Each structure stands twice: as structure tokens, then as C-alpha cells.
Amino acid sequence: xxxxxxxxxxxxxxxxxxxxxxxxxxxxxxxxxxxxxxxxxxxxxxxxxxxxxxxxxxxxxxxxxxxxxxxxxxxxxxxxxxxxxxxxxxxxxxxxxxxxxxxxxxxxxxxxxxxxxxxxxxxxxxxxxxxxxxxxxxxxxxxxxxxxxxxxxxxxxxxxxxxxxxxxxxxxxxxxxxxxxxxxxxxxxxxxxxxxxxxxxxxxxxxxxxxxxxxxxxxxxxxxxxxxxxxxxxxxxxxxxxxxxxxxxxxxxxxxxxxxxxxxxxxxxxxxxxxxxxxxxxxxxxxxxxxxxxxxxxxxxxxxxxxxxxxxxxxxxxxxxxxxxxxxxxxxxxxxxxxxxxxxxxxxxxxxxxxxxxxxxxxxxxxxxxxxxxxxxxxxxxxxxxxxxxxxxxxxxxxxxxxxxxxxxxxxxxxxxxxxxxxxxxxxxxxxxxxxxxxxxxxxxxxxxxxxxx
Amino acid sequence: xxxxxxxxxxxxxxxxxxxxxxxxxxxxxxxxxxxxxxxxxxxxxxxxxxxxxxxxxxxxxxxxxxxxxxxxxxxxxxxxxxxxxxxxxxxxxxxxxxxxxxxxxxxxxxxxxxxxxxxxxxxxxxxxxxxxxxxxxxxxxxxxxxxxxxxxxxxxxxx
Numbered sequence: 156x157x158x159x160x161x162x163x164x165x166x167x168x169x170x171x172x173x174x175x176x177x178x179x180x181x182x183x184x185x186x187x188x189x190x191x192x193x194x195x196x197x198x199x200x201x202x203x204x205x206x207x208x209x210x211x212x213x214x215x216x217x218x219x220x221x222x223x224x225x226x227x228x229x230x231x232x233x234x235x236x237x238x239x240x241x242x243x244x245x246x247x248x249x250x251x252x253x254x255x256x257x258x259x260x261x262x263x264x265x266x267x268x269x270x271x272x273x274x275x276x277x278x279x280x281x282x283x284x285x286x287x288x289x290x291x292x293x294x295x296x297x298x299x300x301x302x303x304x305x306x307x308x309x310x311x312x313x314x315x316x317x318x319x320x321x322x323x324x325x326x327x328x329x330x331x332x333x334x335x336x337x338x339x340x341x342x343x344x345x346x347x348x349x350x351x352x353x354x355x356x357x358x359x360x361x362x363x364x365x366x367x368x369x370x371x372x373x374x375x376x377x378x379x380x381x382x383x384x385x386x387x388x389x390x391x392x393x394x395x396x397x398x399x400x401x402x403x404x405x406x407x408x409x410x411x412x413x414x415x416x417x418x419x420x421x422x423x424x425x426x427x428x429x430x431x432x433x434x435x436x437x438x439x440x441x442x443x444x445x446x447x448x449x450x451x452x453x454x455x456x457x458x459x460x461x462x463x464x465x466x467x468x469x470x471x472x473x474x475x476x477x478x479x480x481x482x483x484x485x486x487x488x489x490x491x492x493x494x495x496x497x498x499x500x501x502x503x504x505x506x507x508x509x510x511x512x513x514x515x516x517x518x519x520x521x522x523x524x525x526x527x528x529x530x531x532x533x534x535x536x537x538x539x540x541x542x543x544x545x546x547x548x549x550x551x552x553x554x555x556x557x558x559x560x561x562x563x564x565x566x567x568x569x570x571x572x573x574x575x576x577x578x579x580x581x582x583x584x585x586x587x588x589x590x591x592x593x594x595x596x597x598x599x600x601x602x603x604x605x606x607x608x609x
Numbered sequence: 610x611x612x613x614x615x616x617x618x619x620x621x622x623x624x625x626x627x628x629x630x631x632x633x634x635x636x637x638x639x640x641x642x643x644x645x646x647x648x649x650x651x652x653x654x655x656x657x658x659x660x661x662x663x664x665x666x667x668x669x670x671x672x673x674x675x676x677x678x679x680x681x682x683x684x685x686x687x688x689x690x691x692x693x694x695x696x697x698x699x700x701x702x703x704x705x706x707x708x709x710x711x712x713x714x715x716x717x718x719x720x721x722x723x724x725x726x727x728x729x730x731x732x733x734x735x736x737x738x739x740x741x742x743x744x745x746x747x748x749x750x751x752x753x754x755x756x757x758x759x760x761x762x763x764x765x766x767x768x
Contacts, residue, residue, distance in 0.1 A: 256630025260652065263627075263659055270666040277673035279684035283719070286685045291723040298727035305707075311730035312722060314715060340673075340681065368634035372652035379655055379662040526654050530647060537643060599648050603640035 159341040160276060162334035167198070167348060169228035174201020176235030181417040182244045192248050195355035199402060200421070202326070202349060203428035204231055207469055209325035210431055214476045218301035219325065221332050244417045246363030253367055260371035267378040268351045275347035275388030280339040285390030288315045293327030294337055308480035318484045320473050322431035323392045343388040346395055350387040353398045354378050357593055360405055365596040373599075376530075377592040382523040386585060392433045393582040397589040399428040400439055404553055404590055407447050408597070411549070414455075422447075423462050427469035438560035439586060440466060446552050450545065494567045506572045510565035513576045514558055518584040524592075531591035534598035543601040550594045554587045617660045624656030687716050694743075694759040695724045701764060702728050702739050709737035713745045740765045 174197040175190055183197065184190045190197065208227055209219055217223050253261070280286045292315070295306045302321075306312055323346070330345050331337050354377065358370040377383060386394045403425035410418035426443060429436035444463035451459045477484050485491065493499040519528045531550070538547040561583050565575050631652040635645045676684070683692040702708055704727050712718050721743075722730055731737045742752055744761040751763030758764045 254630065254634050256627055256634050256652075259627040259630065263656065266663065267659075267666075270663055270670070274666045274670045274673070277670055277676075279673060279676055279681050281684040283685060286723055287719040291726070294723065294726050299729070303729070305729045305731065306726075309730065310732040311710065311718070314719065315722070366635055366638040366640060366648075368631045368638070368652070369640075369648045372631055372648060372655060375655040375659070376651050379658045381662065381665070384662050384666060525658060526651065530651050533647060534644075537647070595651065596648075599640070599644050602647075603638075603644040 156276070156338070156341060159334040159336060159338040160344070163330045163341055163344055166224065166329050166333035167202075167345075169224055170201035170205045171198045172201070173205050173228040173231035174198050176232035177201065177204055179235030179238055180240075181420060182238055182240035183417070184245070185238070193245055193359060195352045196245065196359055198352050199349070199356055199398070200424065201228075201231070202352075203399060203402075203424050205329075206322035206326050207424075207427055207431050209329060210321045211472055213296065213302040213321060213325060214472050216301060219296060219329050219332060224329050224332065240417055244415055245359065246361075248359075248362055257367045257371055260368070260375055264354055264371060264375050264378055267375070268354060271347050271351055271378075271384075271387050272344060275343040276341055278340060278343040278388045278390070280343075280390060282389045282391055284392075286339075288319070289323050289392055290327055290339060290342065290390055291315060292321065292324035293331060293342070296321075296324060296328035297331040297337060302476070304480050308477075308482045313483070316434070317482045318477055319434050320431045320436075320470065322428060323395060343390050346390060346392075347388045349395050349398045350383065353401060353589075353593075356402070357405070360409070361596060365600040369596040369599050373592060373595040376525060376527055376595070377589060380524045380527060380588075380592070382581070382585065383589070386582065391582065393585045396429060396432045396436055396439075397586040399425050399432060400436070400443070400557075400586050401590050401593040403429060403440070404443060404550075405593060407443060408546070408549060408594075411447065411450050411545070416458075419458060419462050423466045426463075426466040430466065430470040431473075435561070435564075435583065437470075438563075439557050442553060442556035442560060446549060446556065449552075450549055488568045488570055489564060490567065490569060500567065503566055506566050507562060509572055510576070510580075511558070511562045513580050514561060514584055517580050518558075518588050523581070524584075524588050527588055527592040527595065531595050531598060534595060534602055537602035538598050541602055541604060543604055546594075546597055546601040550591065550598060554591055557587045557590070558584075613664055616664065620660040621657060624653065624659065627656055628653035686720055690759070691717060691720055692724075694762050695721050697758055698741065698762075698764070699725060699728075701758065704728060706738045707731045707735070708739040708741055709733060709735070710741045710743065712741075712743035714743075717743055736767070738767055740767065 171194070178184060178193065178197040178200045184193045205228060208231070212219060212223065212227065280290055295303065299306065307317060326345055327342050330342050334341065354374050357374050358367065361370050383394065403422050406418045406421040406425060409415070410422060426440045429440050444459060444466070448456060448459045474484065517523060535547040535551050565572060568575060628649055632645060632649040635648045640648065683689060686692045698721070702725065707729050708725070709732070710718060710721055710730055712721070740752060740755070742755065742763040747760030751757060752765050755763040755765035
């Protein structure tokens with residue numbers, strides 16, 4: 156096992172190197188000392204970029220051999236040799252030493268991070284979607300040396316959602332390559348690293364916007380949430396989807412607030428990673444850019460549209476590959492021909508309140524997500540009652556649209572509603588709840604501006 | 610269980626102390642009383658739940674670390690006989706060969722397609738090198754030239 160862990164660590168060091176290069180090119184850090192404080196952000200940038208690049212490499216016929224991954228990461232890392240932008244993109248770390256309460260919260264988050272990783276290293280491949288779909292595809296890539304159309308476009312494999320994008324299978328396949336074996340226990344560390352990196356990146360991304368105590372308290376609240384404790388190392392794609400979506404939303408919000416183009420570039424990168432992670436990411440990204448488009452105002456609508464088009468363009472190669480290999484992309488679960496048929500929709504109206512009610516319950520259930528959603532809801536109300544309406548409206552509109560897109564799928568989807576609710580409701584709320592948890596300190600700060608003015 | 614409960618209860622004064630520190634820190638930031646209450650409440654809930662989450666994770670890690678190779682190989686499978694039969698198929702069909710699997714249940718297809726890699730499943734009429742018929746019940750006769758690998762599971766090599 157130790158050798159496998161070291162192999163996976165080496166693959167992730169390659170992602171970190173790639174991310175460090177890209178983030179330096181974007182001006183997220185200059186000196187090595189600054190990189191240390193932006194390490195988690197740089198790592199996530201690297202994983203997103205390498206995951207998308209790995210999907211493209213597979214489509215181009217490569218097998219994700221170790222030398223290919225190292226060469227690709229070295230190329231991405233080299234982009235940092237010549238920074239393109241001046242000025243500080245990420246806020247400077249707080250000048251004064253953190254208080255004892257903040258240090259205690261940081262220690263608690265650190266403890267959870269270590270325990271997450273230890274748990275993932277021993278987790279058996281027990282989740283059906285993990286062994287039947289995500290890790291199965293990763294094994295196919297590693298064992299058949301790339302994107303073998305007999306599997307990825309093969310009729311017998313149609314049950315494994317062949318049209319789903321490949322970021323997670325590609326990352327896991329790279330993990331297997333670097334381990335030198337198909338270790339289905341240690342591979343769970345890959346997804347867990349994304350969750351841990353998000354927890355460590357959020358306070359850094361918000362350093363100048365929120366009090367450190369609020370940022371670390373919110374991060375700890377996310378870290379100890381039972382549903383995330385279960386999902387982080389389960390080998391499913393819902394937690395990574397939530398990680399990339401929270402980052403895309405956070406960068407978009409910062410771009411709206413400050414107008415730095417680098418933040419829009421990061422929004423595109425993380426939105427592209429959302430699209431490359433799961434098919435459900437499509438409506439989520441559409442919701443994000445719709446909200447940004449409305450919030451951006453007339454002067455920046457062109458940039459928003461260009462960013463949205465750029466994000467969507469990254470998903471085109473995979474769609475072309477599917478089309479070229481005759482894979483049915485019509486999504487058997489959603490009958491697109493009927494989604495505008497009034498009689499079809501009217502006959503299923505009863506699914507809306509049941510589906511929405513179930514999703515809301517799964518999101519507010521204390522035994523799953525503690526008090527993240529109620530706390531965010533109260534903070535939204537407080538911030539709206541104050542003068543700062545932009546932030547709470549941005550966050551709540553985004554969360555509501557994400558939930559609405561899932562309710563829409565439940566409404567029009569062919570499978571029975573009970574199948575959907577039993578199979579997916581618990582997991583699909585991960586993205587909106589993690590989003591609300593990530594923005595909780597921002598919402599508190601927005602509310603605080605009002606109360607401190609009184 | 611009592612030990613676990615004791616640990617969780619014993620932690621609470623520490624959690625309360627740290628939450629009080631958050632209260633002071635937010636007060637220094639001048640966030641206003643309402644936000645101070647909300648931020649401290651979030652910290653308190655997270656800190657109160659920390660031992661529960663940590664003990665859950667530790668218990669699961671301890672459990673998973675003791676799983677045997679056989680238990681790991683069958684994790685997620687719906688029956689032990691499914692795992693055993695697919696393992697025998699793996700031993701019989703060489704890596705890289707193609708097979709056609711006609712099974713009575715989708716669960717068998719899911720498991721077999723994953724576990725038999727790098728053997729590749731092909732559809733009917735695609736000249737599979739191996740043909741596997743997996744029936745729900747033992748007995749009867751299999752396809753011509755097939756042998757019964759396990760009750761109800763017939764395997765034939767294409768000539």
C-alpha cells in the first residue's frame with residue numbers, strides 16, 4: 156500500500172506543479188513564499204487543468220502513460236515562467252498572527268483533513284456507481300491503454316452512462332499508472348484530496364473579505380458535515396463536482412466584485428472542470444453563467460458570454476468523440492422530445508412538489524449537513540435586509556437554480572420518482588449545500604457591513 | 610459506546626471555549642451582534658460535532674483497514690457466489706479476449722463487465738471469442754459445446 160500511496164502522491168505533485176505554473180501565469184503568486192500560502196488553490200487549478208487535458212489526451216488517442224502525464228504537467232508548469240499579469244490577484248494573507256481561536260479552528264480542520272485522507276486510503280470500492288462506472292472506466296483506460304471504443308462506445312457497456320465525461324476516470328487512471336497497479340482502495344485518496352484542498356483553499360480565497368474566524372468556522376462546519384464525511388472518499392463524482400462548482404462560483408463572485416480578468420479565467424477553468432466531471436454539470440454551469448450575466452451589468456455582458464462560450468467549448472471534443480463513435484447521447488433518462496409537450500409535463504406535475512420537497516429535506520437534514528443551509532438562509536436574510544443585496548442575491552439565485560435544474564430533471568425524467576429520490580437525492584444536494592457553506596462567511600460579512608453601520 | 614459518549618461529552622468544554630474565542634474574535638472585527646451570534650453558533654455546532662465526525666472516521670478507517678483481500682474483492686457485490694463465479698471466469702478467459710455475456714440480471718452485467726477487464730464484452734453478432742450464458746437457476750442444458758462453470762453459468766469457447 157505504501158508504494159501505491161507514494162505513486163498517487165507523485166501524480167498529485169505533478170498536478171501541483173502544473174497548477175503552480177498556471178496560477179503564477181495568472182498572477183496568483185510571485186515568490187515561492189507566496190506559493191506556500193496559495194498551495195491549495197494552485198493544486199486545485201492544476202487538477203482542473205490536468206483533468207481536462209487528460210480527457211482531451213484520451214480523445215486524441217493517448218493512453219495517459221506516466222511520461223505523457225509528466226510531460227503534459229511540465230508544459231503546464233512552464234507557463235508560470237513568464238507571468239502574464241501584474242498586480243495581486245489573491246488577497247495578501249492577514250498581516251497579524253491569527254488568534255488562538257482561529258488557530259484552534261485551523262487545527263480542527265487539519266485534523267479532519269488527515270482523517271479524511273487516512274480513511275480514503277483504506278476505503279473498499281463498495282459504492283455501486285463507483286465500481287460500476289467511475290472506477291470501472293478508470294480501470295478500462297489503464298488496462299486497455301486508453302479510450303478503447305469497444306468499451307467506451309460498446310453496446311454491452313451502455314448501462315454505465317457512456318456519455319458521461321471523463322475527468323474523474325482520467326484522474327483515477329493516471330493514479331493507477333503512477334501506482335503501477337490497480338489499487339481500488341488507495342485510489343479513493345484522489346477524490347478526497349480535492350475535498351481537502353477546497354477546505355484549505357476557501358479561507359485563502361476569502362482572506363481580505365471575511366474575518367478569519369468566520370472563514371475557518373464555516374470551513375470546519377463543512378468538514379464535519381456527516382454527508383461529506385461519507386462522500387469525500389466514496390469514489391463518487393458528486394463531491395468533486397461540488398468542489399469545482401464552489402470554486403467556479405467563488406471566482407465568478409470575486410470577478411463581479413473586483414473585475415480582475417484572472418478571476419474570470421479561473422471561473423472558466425473551474426466551470427470547464429464541472430462540465431468534464433459529470434453530465435449534471437451542464438445545467439449547473441448554465442445556471443452560473445446566467446446569474447453572472449444578470450449580475451455583470453451591461454458593460455461586462457460580452458466578457459461573461461465569451462467566458463461561458465469558452466467553458467462550453469472545452470466540452471466539445473468529448474461530444475465529437477461520442478458522435479464519431481456512435482454513442483447514444485440522447486440521455487435515455489430525459490426524453491428531450493417531450494420536455495416541451497404540455498400534456499406530458501402536465502401529467503407529471505405531481506413530481507415537482509415531491510421532488511423539490513425531498514431535495515430540500517435532504518439539504519436541511521441535520522444528520523446530513525448539520526446547520527449549513529439554515530445558517531446560510533439566515534445570513535441571506537440578514538444581508539438582504541441590510542444594504543448589500545448583490546452577494547446574497549447572487550448566492551441564493553445560484554443555489555436555487557441548481558436545485559431547480561435537478562427538480563426539472565426529476566419532473567421530466569423517465570425513471571420513477573422514487574428511484575430518483577432513493578438513488579440520487581442524497582447526493583445531488585451536495586453541490587448546492589457545499590456552495591452555501593463556502594459562501595457562508597461571505598454572507599455573514601455582507602450582513603455585518605450593515606449591522607456595523609447602524 | 611459509553612467510552613465514545615464520554616469522549617464526546619468531555620470535548621464539549623473545549624468546543625465551548627473555542628467558540629467563545631470565535632465570539633471575541635468576531636467582536637474585535639466589529640461585525641455587529643447579530644453576525645457575531647450567527648458566526649459563533651456556526652463555530653459552536655461545528656466544534657460540538659467534531660468528536661462525532663472524528664470518531665466515526667476513525668472507526669470506519671479501523672474497520673476498513675482490517676478487511677481481508679477476499680472481503681475487499683467482494684465489496685459492493687450482491688452475493689458471494691457472483692464474485693466466485695466471475696473469478697473463475699477470469700481464470701478461464703485470457704486477458705484481452707472478447708466475450709459475449711447473456712445474463713438474467715443487470716447486476717451481473719455490471720459486476721462482470723468491471724471485474725473481467727481487460728477482457729472486453731462484445732454484443733451479439735460481433736464474433737466473441739467466448740460465450741457466457743448466466744441463468745438464474747441451475748439445470749437445463751447450455752449452448753452447444755458449453756460447459757457448466759457454476760450452477761446455471763455456461764461457458765463456451767468459439768470454434
